[in-house]
Amino acid sequence: MPERVLLIGVYGMELVECGGALAANAAAGGQSFATLMLCRERMRADVSKAADVLGVEVDFLGFRNGYVAVDEEHKRALVRAIRTVRPTIIITQDPEHSLADLDPDRRPAMTLILEALGLASRDFAADDGLEPHAVPTIYYMTPSRPNCVxxxxxxxxxxxxxxxxxxxxxxxxxxxxxxxxxxxxxxxxxxxxxxxxxxxxxxxxxxxxxxxxxxxxxxxxxxxxxxxxxxxxxxxxxxxxxxxx
Known part of the structure; x- marks a missing residue:
């Protein structure tokens, strides 16, 4: 069944790591999107090319490496992304995996993502001009304990x-x-x-x-x-x- 699938990624390579599911959804007539927090300028060009191959529409939030925080500015950016795409399915990093991952920013990013998912359907940032969007089905990528493939x-x-x-x-x-x-x-x-x-x-x-x-x-x-x-x-x-x- 075609869906509106949104990947919320921390780094650019996550778009390709989930590329099979995103490409399968696009091929079935769905729409696949990716919102990426951290992606350096050179990497953005590469990721954009990869997104074209997979049939994914990609957006770069431009967060600063090492400075991801669970604050109003970052919450607003993610909530806006969710409300703009209005996905039926969200893919994002696994909370268990990200806790012990030594890539910087993964731990605050995970808390930020979970907060944004909770806030997107509420009256938070009502002045952004976008209607609230109820939390959709969530899948965690590359999980420590998968329950589906x-x-x-x-x-x-x-x-x-x-x-x-x-x-x-x-x-x-x-x-x-x-x-x-x-x-x-x-x-x-x-x-x-x-x-x-x-x-x-x-x-x-x-x-x-x-x-x-x-x-x-x-x-x-x-x-x-x-x-x-x-x-x-x-x-x-x-x-x-x-x-x-």
Missing amino acids: VDIASHWEQKVAAMELLESQMEFSGRHWSEQLTPADLEALVPGFAALDSDLERGRAVHRALDKAVHIYHGIGHHGRYAFAEAYRREGDFHLPTLIR
Whole structure:
């Protein structure tokens, strides 16, 4: 069923990490949106290209790295985004995962997101000229304890292509893994790794291997029905008219 899906992300790569579900919704006739808090200028161009591949409309809030706060200014920005899109489904980071994640800003961002979800349907910031919007269904991405998976096999190549467009992220990943893993481990992970001549290509190659393994694990590797799957945790109970397979 087509929906209005809004990803509220902290960083740019989250758009691609949820890219399978977002692309599947767009392909089904729905509308997929992403509102991103932190995304540096160079990364914005990459993310915009990736969003085009996935059929996602992206908006950058322009928050400052290291200065995300649960204050009126930040709450207003997120509430405005929710009221503008008026989604039926929201995807955002997992509260459990974000608590122990050492990426800066994730912990205040999670509290900010939950506050904004609560305020969007109330009379907070009524002077923004937008009607309140009731809290929709919420899914947490890359959760510590998933309770559902989404079939993304038909959109796997789109997701790979979108990830490879995040060139600044791929360059960072290439440098990081080259420092963290031994040459033997890197060669086992990506045969021919030593012959790759740039951080960009090294990052792309390891991401291809890593992302494929993760999505197969949540698909057929986890006694599932799908070749490739994205894992999510739905907030609250599932309300079903009848039992489903």
